[in-house]
Amino acid sequence: MNVQYKKGVIELCVLSLLYKRDCYGYDISEYLLKHIDISDGTVYPILRNLKTEGYVTTYLSEVSGGPPRKYYRITEQGRNMYLSDKAEWLGFIKNVVGLLEEDKYEQI
Amino acid sequence: MNRSEFISVLTRALKENKITDVDDIVSEYEAHFRFKMQDGYSEEEIASKLGDPEMLARQFDPGIKTAGKTKGGKVLTAFALAFFDVFVVAFFIVLLTWAVAMAIATVSFTALGVCLAGDINVYNLIPEMPYWSSLIFSVCMFSLAILSAVGTVYFFSFTRQLMLSYIRFHKNALSVLAGGPVYPSLARHPRLNDKARRLLRSITLITLIIFVLSCITAFVVSMLSAGALGFWHQWNWFVR
Numbered sequence: 509m510n511v512q513y514k515k516g517v518i519e520l521c522v523l524s525l526l527y528k529r530d531c532y533g534y535d536i537s538e539y540l541l542k543h544i545d546i547s548d549g550t551v552y553p554i555l556r557n558l559k560t561e562g563y564v565t566t567y568l569s570e571v572s573g574g575p576p577r578k579y580y581r582i583t584e585q586g587r588n589m590y591l592s593d594k595a596e597w598l599g600f601i602k603n604v605v606g607l608l609e610e611d612k613y614e615q616i
Numbered sequence: 617m618n619r620s621e622f623i624s625v626l627t628r629a630l631k632e633n634k635i636t637d638v639d640d641i642v643s644e645y646e647a648h649f650r651f652k653m654q655d656g657y658s659e660e661e662i663a664s665k666l667g668d669p670e671m672l673a674r675q676f677d678p679g680i681k682t683a684g685k686t687k688g689g690k691v692l693t694a695f696a697l698a699f700f701d702v703f704v705v706a707f708f709i710v711l712l713t714w715a716v717a718m719a720i721a722t723v724s725f726t727a728l729g730v731c732l733a734g735d736i737n738v739y740n741l742i743p744e745m746p747y748w749s750s751l752i753f754s755v756c757m758f759s760l761a762i763l764s765a766v767g768t769v770y771f772f773s774f775t776r777q778l779m780l781s782y783i784r785f786h787k788n789a790l791s792v793l794a795g796g797p798v799y800p801s802l803a804r805h806p807r808l809n810d811k812a813r814r815l816l817r818s819i820t821l822i823t824l825i826i827f828v829l830s831c832i833t834a835f836v837v838s839m840l841s842a843g844a845l846g847f848w849h850q851w852n853w854f855v856r
Binding site: 548553554555570 | 651662667669672676677
């Protein structure tokens with residue numbers, strides 16, 4: 509699959525997770541690996557770019573007996589972007605599925 | 617490729633690509649190594665699963681110039697913070713001195729109580745009175761000592777919390793200057809646990825009652841034994 513294309517999807521997945529709760533980087537990475545086939549390191553650039561664009565913010569949280577964890581929290585801007593993108597995606601996928609199914613019938 | 621090689625290649629590649637807040641990004645990968653190693657993976661395995669560090673470095677956008685702050689602005693903020701520190705530290709010294717004064721008061725009340733109860737009169741400092749009066753006065757002094765001890769504990773934990781919040785503010789301010797993440801701010805009041813808070817509260821209440829009752833009893837007993845309302849005149853107190 510096209511890398512740039514995949515990146516957009518992963519961004520949406522990250523936002524969908526952060527929409528539910530605040531997470532630290534590794535948490536997000538492991539969660540996505542369970543569902544999508546990506547290499548371990550790719551989530552971090554995406555997180556960083558989301559932060560640069562202002563869709564998420566970060567804060568530190570102390571952990572007993574270890575260095576502090578960096579948590580990501582979705583911003584208001586991120587929420588709006590997630591909701592509109594999600595609707596757009598679902599609509600898009602529905603159309604694509606419809607189109608592909610049509611293709612199948614034509615072949616028969 | 618092991619962990620330190622991976623990190624150094626990544627750091628170099630990020631710097632070459634003119635990425636801001638390199639430390640922030642690298643710390644994320646270091647955390648990744650830590651978590652994976654806790655799960656029992658070797659450094660080489662983790663590094664190969666992460667992928668080529670140079671490729672990863674290319675996936676980062678150049679990034680924002682931290683909140684549009686210029687270098688001069690940063691220096692100015694750091695100076696202002698240092699200037700502010702001088703006053704705040706002086707303020708904390710005053711608060712801590714007060715805590716020490718309260719602790720000393722506690723010790724003095726205890727010593728006075730011991731002297732009154734044990735009939736020890738150092739340098740004739742304690743005025744003349746019958747032994748039962750001095751016994752009841754010593755109860756007054758002991759309860760006063762406990763009250764001031766509780767006060768010291770409260771005041772000290774309050775000051776400590778204030779200092780911790782200030783240190784956190786200081787750290788966060790510096791972190792913001794560097795474009796890094798910050799800690800959430802601390803609560804301003806001390807967070808004693810429920811058990812300790814209840815214990816301190818009941819100690820305070822009981823001692824306060826004992827203090828008031830023993831003061832009244834001491835005065836009444838002294839008046840009766842001196843045979844006058846102003847027993848301190850009868851016993852020649854405050855006269856040299």
